[in-house]
Amino acid sequence: MGAGPAGLGYASVAAERGHHVVLYEASSEIGGQFNLAKRIPGKEEFYETIRYFNKMIETHKIDLRLNTRVTTGMLKNEGFDEIVIATGIKPRTPDIEGIDHPKVVRYVDVISGKAEVGQKVAIMGAGGIGFDVAELITHKGKSAALDIDIFAKEWGVDFKNHPRGGVTGVEPVVAKSDREVTLMQRKETPVGRGLGRTTGWTHRLTLARRGVKMINGIDYLRIDDDGLHVLIHNEPETLDVDTIVICAGQEPLRTLYDELKQSEQPVSLIGGAYEALELDAKRAINQACYLAAAV
Ligand SMILES: Cc1cc2nc3c(=O)[nH]c(=O)nc-3n(C[C@H](O)[C@H](O)[C@H](O)COP(=O)(O)OP(=O)(O)OC[C@H]3O[C@@H](n4cnc5c(N)ncnc54)[C@H](O)[C@@H]3O)c2cc1C
Helix, strand or coil: CCCCHHHHHHHHHHHHCCCCCEEECCCCCCCCCHHHHCCCCCCCHHHHHHHHHHHHHHHCCCEEECCCCCCHHHHCCCCCCCEEECCCEEECCCCCECCCCCCEEEHHHHHCCCCCCCCEEEEECCCHHHHHHHHHHHCCCCCHHHCHHHHHHHHCECCCCCCHHHECCCCCCCCCCCCEEEEECCCCCCCCCCCCCCCHHHHHHHHHHHCCEEECCEEEEEEECCEEEEEECCEEEEECCCEEEECCCEEECCHHHHHHHHCCCCEEECHHHCCCCCCCHHHHHHHHHHHHHCC
């Protein structure tokens, strides 16, 4: 159940090994959260991951049933030998006064283009998704991941003339954002410390060059017409913002699993539904493939 990376990984390996696999997906397309991730400049490669899994579905004749939100009742008479739950996550909503204020939007709606984002923006939560939202709303023009010349200019490198060390020595060209964006976290550790070791610094540097402010040690007090009221290292402040994007983590979506467990059917749990770790597709796919290799 669920055609995100975990469900797709499981279905592909199990079907390749000769099992008859039915893959249910509540939405109209496969990919799960990769359909959000692929919209972030720099993460276009996830289009290819989805294309790959579409090919696997076709090649291994996986019985894909889109637009089908599974309930326990639906599975009773299907006679499956194994049921694998890969229903993913639900975004966490922090318990803060004014969280229903019209200035507040969810990251899912921002990335999918459903929510309007103003000029002055506060992003609550500086995990991988908070960084991705900041990237998306401060980005201008073509993605550097799709154009090597833009990439070279942004990083001050020269792939053509091979100067010493590959660097031009010219100040990198990065357009400042028209938006005033503040990326915030409760933790006292430096913002972005939890990002990938090899790439985290590029994300921090890119956003800093675009003018994104990063603040740690925040306590959120309330949201109202004046903006977001916080304590910054225990000092009260009001951030006069038009939009507050909630990127406050995720929780596993396990309703179906919990119900099926009661009915004593053979059921396993994988991916974000097993453990929600924000940017963890590799772990989700790995877990799915190992399970499918043992079925
Ligand atoms: C903006 C963004 C950027 C990201 N960037 C990265 C990255 O760079 N690297 C990385 O490793 N990870 C990244 N991730 C995280 C990655 O996408 C997730 O770790 C991964 O998608 C988890 O896979 P999953 O299959 O467990 O869950 P999901 O992708 O959430 O898929 C679950 C699927 O189950 C379906 N479903 C739910 N309930 C039912 C039901 N009852 N019946 C049928 N279907 C159901 C849902 O519609 C969904 O399609 C990113 C996520 C986001 C949002």
